Amino acid sequence: MKLKAFTPLIFSAGLFCAGSAGAQTNPITADTIIQRVTRVMNPAQSKGKMKMTITTTSKKTRTFVYLAYAKNHGEKTLMKYLEPSRVKGQAILMLNNADDIWVYFPRTRRVRKLATHAKKQKMEGSDFSYEDMGAGDAFIDEFESRLLGEEKKQGKLCYELELTRKPKSTSGYSKLVMWVDKESFVPLVIDYYHDDDSTLLEKELVCGNIEIIDDIPTPMQVVMYNKLDRTQTSMELVEVSYKVDLEDDLFTERGMKK
Amino acid sequence: MRDKLLSAWGRFTAIKSGWVVAAMLVLAVLAAISASRLKVTMRWSDLLPLEDPMVQEFDRIIKEYTNASNSIIVVQGPEHRIKEFAEAIVPKVESLTEYVERVDYRIDEDFLRQHGFMLAKAKDLKKTVGVFSDLNLIPLLTHINDNFEETYIADEEALSTKEKEDDAVRYLDGLQFWLQVMDRYVSNLHGGNSALADSAVDRFLIGDPYFISQDKKVLLIMVEPTFSIMEIDIAVASTDSIQAVLDRTLPEFPEVQAGLTGNIPLQRDEMVYSTKDLRTTSVVALALVLLFFILSFRMWTAPLLAGVNLILAIIIAAGVGAIFLDSLNIMTSMFAVILIGLGIDYSIHIISVYNERRVLGEDPPAAMQQTLLRSGAGIITGGITTSAAFFTLMIASSRGIKEMGLILGLGIVSAMITTLAALPAFLVLRERLVGRIRHWPPRPVSVEFKVLERFGEQQSRKPVLFLIIGILLTSFFVYQALHAKFDYNYLNMEPKGLVSVELQETMIEAFDLSPDFAMMTTSSIEESREIAEKAKKVASISLVESISEYVPSGSQQEKRSVHLQKIRHYLETNTTDRDLSENNLSGLIEQLERLDMNIYELGQLAFTGGQDKVDEKCKQIVGDPENPDDGSSILQLADRLRDNPESAASGLNLFQKQYTSPLREKAYEMANPQAIHLGMLPETIKKRFMNRDGNRFLITMYPKEMVWDFEFLRIFTRQLERIDPRISGTPPLMLRLIDYIGRDGLRATLLTILVVLLFLWLDFRSLKMALMAMIPLIAGGFWMVGLMKTFGMMFTLVNLMGVPMIVGIGIDDGVHLLHRYRVEGLTKTPIVLKSTGKAIMLTSITTMVGFGSLMLAKYRGFGSLGSLLVLGVFACFMTTVLLLPSIVGIMTRKGNS
Numbered sequence A: 001m002k003l004k005a006f007t008p009l010i011f012s013a014g015l016f017c018a019g020s021a022g023a024q025t026n027p028i029t030a031d032t033i034i035q036r037v038t039r040v041m042n043p044a045q046s047k048g049k050m051k052m053t054i055t056t057t058s059k060k061t062r063t064f065v066y067l068a069y070a071k072n073h074g075e076k077t078l079m080k081y082l083e084p085s086r087v088k089g090q091a092i093l094m095l096n097n098a099d100d101i102w103v104y105f106p107r108t109r110r111v112r113k114l115a116t117h118a119k120k121q122k123m124e125g126s127d128f129s130y131e132d133m134g135a136g137d138a139f140i141d142e143f144e145s146r147l148l149g150e151e152k153k154q155g156k157l158c159y160e161l162e163l164t165r166k167p168k169s170t171s172g173y174s175k176l177v178m179w180v181d182k183e184s185f186v187p188l189v190i191d192y193y194h195d196d197d198s199t200l201l202e203k204e205l206v207c208g209n210i211e212i213i214d215d216i217p218t219p220m221q222v223v224m225y226n227k228l229d230r231t232q233t234s235m236e237l238v239e240v241s242y243k244v245d246l247e248d249d250l251f252t253e254r255g256m257k258k
Numbered sequence B: 001m002r003d004k005l006l007s008a009w010g011r012f013t014a015i016k017s018g019w020v021v022a023a024m025l026v027l028a029v030l031a032a033i034s035a036s037r038l039k040v041t042m043r044w045s046d047l048l049p050l051e052d053p054m055v056q057e058f059d060r061i062i063k064e065y066t067n068a069s070n071s072i073i074v075v076q077g078p079e080h081r082i083k084e085f086a087e088a089i090v091p092k093v094e095s096l097t098e099y100v101e102r103v104d105y106r107i108d109e110d111f112l113r114q115h116g117f118m119l120a121k122a123k124d125l126k127k128t129v130g131v132f133s134d135l136n137l138i139p140l141l142t143h144i145n146d147n148f149e150e151t152y153i154a155d156e157e158a159l160s161t162k163e164k165e166d167d168a169v170r171y172l173d174g175l176q177f178w179l180q181v182m183d184r185y186v187s188n189l190h191g192g193n194s195a196l197a198d199s200a201v202d203r204f205l206i207g208d209p210y211f212i213s214q215d216k217k218v219l220l221i222m223v224e225p226t227f228s229i230m231e232i233d234i235a236v237a238s239t240d241s242i243q244a245v246l247d248r249t250l251p252e253f254p255e256v257q258a259g260l261t262g263n264i265p266l267q268r269d270e271m272v273y274s275t276k277d278l279r280t281t282s283v284v285a286l287a288l289v290l291l292f293f294i295l296s297f298r299m300w301t302a303p304l305l306a307g308v309n310l311i312l313a314i315i316i317a318a319g320v321g322a323i324f325l326d327s328l329n330i331m332t333s334m335f336a337v338i339l340i341g342l343g344i345d346y347s348i349h350i351i352s353v354y355n356e357r358r359v360l361g362e363d364p365p366a367a368m369q370q371t372l373l374r375s376g377a378g379i380i381t382g383g384i385t386t387s388a389a390f391f392t393l394m395i396a397s398s399r400g401i402k403e404m405g406l407i408l409g410l411g412i413v414s415a416m417i418t419t420l421a422a423l424p425a426f427l428v429l430r431e432r433l434v435g436r437i438r439h440w441p442p443r444p445v446s447v448e449f450k451v452l453e454r455f456g457e458q459q460s461r462k463p464v465l466f467l468i469i470g471i472l473l474t475s476f477f478v479y480q481a482l483h484a485k486f487d488y489n490y491l492n493m494e495p496k497g498l499v500s501v502e503l504q505e506t507m508i509e510a511f512d513l514s515p516d517f518a519m520m521t522t523s524s525i526e527e528s529r530e531i532a533e534k535a536k537k538v539a540s541i542s543l544v545e546s547i548s549e550y551v552p553s554g555s556q557q558e559k560r561s562v563h564l565q566k567i568r569h570y571l572e573t574n575t576t577d578r579d580l581s582e583n584n585l586s587g588l589i590e591q592l593e594r595l596d597m598n599i600y601e602l603g604q605l606a607f608t609g610g611q612d613k614v615d616e617k618c619k620q621i622v623g624d625p626e627n628p629d630d631g632s633s634i635l636q637l638a639d640r641l642r643d644n645p646e647s648a649a650s651g652l653n654l655f656q657k658q659y660t661s662p663l664r665e666k667a668y669e670m671a672n673p674q675a676i677h678l679g680m681l682p683e684t685i686k687k688r689f690m691n692r693d694g695n696r697f698l699i700t701m702y703p704k705e706m707v708w709d710f711e712f713l714r715i716f717t718r719q720l721e722r723i724d725p726r727i728s729g730t731p732p733l734m735l736r737l738i739d740y741i742g743r744d745g746l747r748a749t750l751l752t753i754l755v756v757l758l759f760l761w762l763d764f765r766s767l768k769m770a771l772m773a774m775i776p777l778i779a780g781g782f783w784m785v786g787l788m789k790t791f792g793m794m795f796t797l798v799n800l801m802g803v804p805m806i807v808g809i810g811i812d813d814g815v816h817l818l819h820r821y822r823v824e825g826l827t828k829t830p831i832v833l834k835s836t837g838k839a840i841m842l843t844s845i846t847t848m849v850g851f852g853s854l855m856l857a858k859y860r861g862f863g864s865l866g867s868l869l870v871l872g873v874f875a876c877f878m879t880t881v882l883l884l885p886s887i888v889g890i891m892t893r894k895g896n897s
Helices: A030-041 A138-142 A253-257 B002-015 B017-035 B053-064 B079-094 B109-119 B122-132 B137-153 B162-186 B195-205 B232-252 B263-297 B301-324 B332-359 B364-395 B399-438 B450-461 B463-482 B499-511 B525-536 B554-573 B585-609 B612-622 B633-643 B645-670 B683-689 B710-723 B730-764 B767-790 B799-824 B829-856 B860-896
Strands: A046-055 A061-071 A076-083 A091-095 A100-105 A110-114 A143-153 A156-165 A175-181 A187-194 A197-213 A216-226 A231-241 B071-076 B100-104 B218-225 B257-261 B518-522 B541-545 B697-703
Touching (some): A030 A156, A138 A143, A197 B710, B002 B017, B017 B301, B109 B645, B122 B554, B137 B585, B137 B645, B162 B585, B162 B612, B218 B232, B232 B257, B232 B263, B257 B263, B263 B301, B301 B332, B399 B730, B399 B799, B450 B463, B450 B860, B554 B645, B585 B612, B612 B633, B710 B730, B767 B860, B799 B829, B799 B860
Antiparallel strands (some): A046 A061, A091 A100, A143 A156, B071 B218, B100 B218
16 A cells, blocks of 8 residues: 555646756756656646556456545555445545555444554555655655666657666665657656665556646556566556645545545 | 399399398297386476486475375265265275375374364464354354454455465455354254254364365365385275275265375376277278278288388387387377388388289299389388387487487388398298199289379479478468467377366366476475475465474474463453353354454455455355345344244353353363474374485475466466475476477477488488488478468477477488489479379388378377378478479579570
8 A cells, every 4th residue: 555546647747847958958866857756756736537456366357446635745645445336435644755545434433543554555456556656756755876878768758767676775775777768858767676686577567648738648558577476567547637626634544535 | 232132132132032020020029028017197397308307306295294195086066975985985995905095185183183273373363363262152243253364354364365365265264164063053953962053163173174165065185105106006996995885886876976086096097098099000000001001002911011011110120129018108109109100101112013023924033133123222221221210219308309219210120120030031932822722823913103194294394383382381371380489288189088188177176276286395394384384375386295293393392382271261260151142142143243344344455456255255144245235144134043042042051051161171272372393293194294214304386377377387387486496296397398399309300300301311321312312301391380280280299209200201202202313314203193192102102101090099199299290291392302303303403504
């Protein structure tokens, strides 16, 4: 339950203009790229409807549709399930970058606090974990980045970056390799390497179908492949809006029950 | 010199045929005596190099720990019947003391009853202490709810690993049983005695004692043998004996199905099927080859003699092979069939030429002299080249390829010798014998194939066209070959429908557990603990068994002891029984409703978290939220309390009375704070984990999926290596084997090609001719793989070993054709194809027939090799008759111009 509700899907251009990399006069550095990626991945506010398909422990697939709200660059997130009917109305509230998580069950009308602290943990049966998408400043704070070169991914020219875990980092990955679209600064592919084996590819994230929503390049489809569990989770953005003004009241127990 | 010797030998065998036959028979008897000690083993690890550390570790574990070999009885059916079946069959299996060391079908209850709580984590104990503070029903349920919420609702991590998910299911299962028993007391269906309450206590404290699946439909009985899997004969006898017990017992349980799996039954099935297969395919190969021979040559007795000659060759090869080898492995066990396909070629040459000479009117000694003069050299060259090619395989590091090279090399030499010694003598003796019986000698027949002659004429006229066709076809097959795939699933090499294989899949479905485990040994319990803890975190591992589970560390025991003392204190002090009445039933109902909510919420979390087992178990208790007709059994119980409070209170008071005493006693015993040390473990547990000297400890790690899916095998093995590179077992060994065979196969194939080229260079005394002879082989190799891909076949671990073999086999066609060109002249393609083309066609067909018989094998690994070799021989024949005459034709034209 560590992932900010739809952090992976909401990339805000916010402080940069599309195509600005091409206008650079000085060679761009790995640090600059990562800073821009981080800005893209942490929108101020957002509201969206998503479809998430997970692989269950008995290798079946299960699809959920939910509404997701995020505020303060993902510091506060609320997910409300719409489908399937069994979980309709069930809500998950994550505060303090998902350090505090509550779940609301409409049938029992109870709100339960889930005490949890592990960044590496799976979110809602998915193959995503909180840090997978570099929520907050994780890419900057936890890793040293190095520009490896340029390579085409999905037909787009990308920066290829290697992010190596800093000595005192608490990240659950020893290394990331990331291909960042030169134009939009959306990471099109991220390879996540195992906690204690930097040669063992653990997961791979692929972002696709990028659309400009409210002037922000947004990947409408994200798939996380877990190479060790041999499972995958796909997230599809059904609708999204970044020009929203979300009340703080939404991110409360009352907001969960509404 | 060679011609003189051959000529003299031909004459000698014809004149002294009786002596030659007698000498060969004596040799065969001696060889048979030697061969009789050869065993057959179907273990994949026997294909690996002995000096490989992983193989050594595997063999050591197999020898030192009999439980590293196992038989598993998989029982399926309704819960109560499969449990009854288990109780009925276990004593019968245990009575097979010759084969059975121990039978496990229930958890180690005695040890758990004495020390169960010491084996639980301090964190869990801390939460559980409160449950024992008051055993009366309402406080008990209240504390269960408290504990439940703290463990499973408030801590999402509780379900985050498979082990924890299984723990949750076990906990829920105990709770479900408790509630069911409670319901029976409420409904006055308890039968009056305390056994029911007692069983509820057991289930609550220990769980279901049987090795049973979550849906209660599959039960496992583990049979530990008195022998190791290396003792194959005993493995077969043991499996048959247990199967006989199953067969005798099953009719009494018509709703129950039961079968055997595990590495011993699988080994037995492989042995039995492969032995049957080899017997059948050898006979079929011999019969078909002889039938074809008879039809082609329109003769009866001569081909039969060729068959006898082959049998002699096989016996001699096996006898000589037994000097170097103790046993035949998966690969070498097929040598007889392969030799039938290959060795018959030499006989065809001898019989063909001998007939021709006899038709010309020569007497037997003269005809045999001429026969050996004309075909002996070819046989010797072919035999030496092919055997050299096979012997070259001995450079391989894997025993599979190395021993195959040895036995086939010996086989070819042996077939060459018997064909040059025994067959001529047989043929002459046959004529004498038939002459005596019929008073006239048999009439020799010469067979011709006009088709090949006409094909040769066309090729002579339009060599460029035929070469273009050849190149186009070769290009297509090269393209196809580059897309050929490898089937890494060794179970696809087993016979179809094998019970022992199908039950492996049943086990995976029911228990998320594959019986193909990995294992390693450690020198201390602490080391075992370290390895086991690492292994438990690995996603691809379903279950880890280690002695450290039974002997927690000193610090762990110290922490746990504090909680155990608290539990004992509660059990000693809070002994007041408080009866339920109509008035305080509401408190109980409230707790039941709370429990319903807790289990419902857990189910919802499990549903969104994709933890199907927990979700399923929750649904069994509180109903399926998606099915309004499926109500909660807890709420139904609460309703019954409301509907008939007086009777319910009376029933529950009896329940409370009957369970408190055993619960107190059993929990008190389980909360024994005394530290556990190795010496306290019962022998049954020690034997499972310790070697005979008591200084090594076994850890077994079960994969959660079928390891023969290559992608999973790679991940599983990679993760094992990360835990500890010493880990062995069938899955890592299989990956190691794939590596070896890939490496050896390539190296051996290249070296074999070089050796063949060298021999041809020496034989032709011309590098150009030697290289020309290689063309059909190289092109044929691509054709073979391309044809495989075209027919939807894949490389397998078994047929991959056939690739270097085809080098030795496929080279013959080109050599014979070029030899004949040298005799007839480069412009005589029609004659060359009519005569030598006929011979290579016949030999190719007989070889294909021989190898083709392997395709009848139930053991699909043999079939895959048979298919590859048939395609290989066909491909080499086609490329020889299509490419070589065309190239020769173009060269001739160039030369003329």
